[in-house]
Amino acid sequence: MYAPERQQEILRLAHERGRVDVPSLAAEFQVTPETVRRDLKALDRSGLVRRVHGGAIPAGRLDFEPDLSERESSATEEKDRIAQAAVEELPSEGSVLLDAGSTTARLAAAIPVEADLTVVTHALPLAARLADHPGIDLHVVGGRVRHRTRAAVDAWALRTLAEINADVLFLATNAFSLDGGLTTPDLAEAAVKRALIAAAGGTSPGGWGKVVLLADSTKFGRTHFARFGDLSHVDLLITDTGLSPDDARAIERQGTHVRRV
Structure with a gap:
């Protein structure tokens, strides 16, 4: 089978199954994983699929949400x-909001032992990491726990967050863009994130807190x-050097400081 034929078949399988992975495709077409990766890269460049960890999904599928373990890897x-x-x-002292996410989980693990903070989170994995931290006054937001993110959502969570004014929010997102703003696949998750931003004053002119997007x-x-939310709700974006300087400048023109690390 020639590469264009194989790629056409991969595209058909992606639409039929909703997702394809490299090992299965390699076995199915009796080619090496590297050959499959080249096929997926070619399809991604053509805008026909979107690469995700370990495989690809059809382009334009806006409801795809990888599992927490996949995001962590x-x-x-x-x-x-x-x-x-x-x-x-x-902050040297004060209150911190931690959103659910694989990068915020790494932040939770990196908080210094000597930190003297009040931390509020709706994410069970982050709460577990911080539960034995000697200097942290930990508050866990309740609600229905989503299996994909292990985070509390819905009315209980929203009511609790409405009662909070935090000094710093460390926010996570599934996607961000200049025109599309901050987006996630799930409406309940989006509502909590919106409440987190409001709790840090991110939606208020001259808000009292700071919103840091990781x-x-x-x-x-x-x-x-x-x-x-919009990028204008974010005070600081911390990202990696894969974001080009031109894109960083475009984001900063919307009022968000960008740090590439």
């Missing part, structure tokens, strides 16, 4: 650098189903 070096840079944004560069230029 992607762009690991970049996320580690982002988390280390985020430590510098922790997002690796692979998320830039993408759009998901549920929009929960």
Whole structure:
């Protein structure tokens, strides 16, 4: 089978199954994983599929949401650098909101032992990391727990967050873009993120807190189903050097400072 024929068949399978992975395709077409990766790269460049960790999904599918374990295993070096840079944004004392996410989880693990902070999170994995931290006064937001993110959503979570004024929010996102803003596949997750931004004053003129977005560069230029904010709601974006200087300048023109690490 020639490469164009194989790529056409891969595209058909992606639409039929909703997702394809490299090992299965390699076995199905009796080619090497590297050959499959080249096929997926070619399809991605043509705008026909979107590369995700370990495989691809059809282009334009805005509801795709990888599992937490999959997100934790992607762009690991970049996320580690982002988390280390985020430590510098922790206040010397005061209150911190931590959104659910693989990069914010790395930040939670990197918080210094001597930190004296009040931390609020709706994410069970982050709460577990911080539960034994000696200097942290930990508050866990309740609600229905989504299996994909292990985070609390819906009315209980929203009511609690409405009662909070935080000094710093470390925000996560599935995608961000100049025109599409901040987006995620799930409406309930988007509502909580919107409440987190409001709790840090990110939607208020001259808000009292600081909103720090932690997002690796692979998320830039993408759009998901549920929009929960604009880049103008973000004071600081910490990302990796995969985001080009031109794109960083375009984001800064919207009022968001960008740090590439």
